[in-house]
């Protein structure tokens with residue numbers, strides 16, 4: 001199978017920030033499969049990682065709180 005959904009992400013920052021790894025300006029990418037991590041748009045590294053269990057950084061990717069998978 002070929003997965004072509006890698007471009008499905010949300011912007012995290014309103015303005016551009018400098019990546020700590022490659023120095024490029026990025027607005028951060030939050031992927032639905034990793035909602036607590038913000039990736040650099042240039043090098044793809046995780047620049048910010050939020051601990052799981054805290055408020056999600058992506059309000060458009062909320063899941064139903066009453067039906068959590070176990």
Ligand SMILES: [Zn+2]
Pocket residue numbers: 019020021022023024040041042043044045
């Ligand atoms: Zn980078």
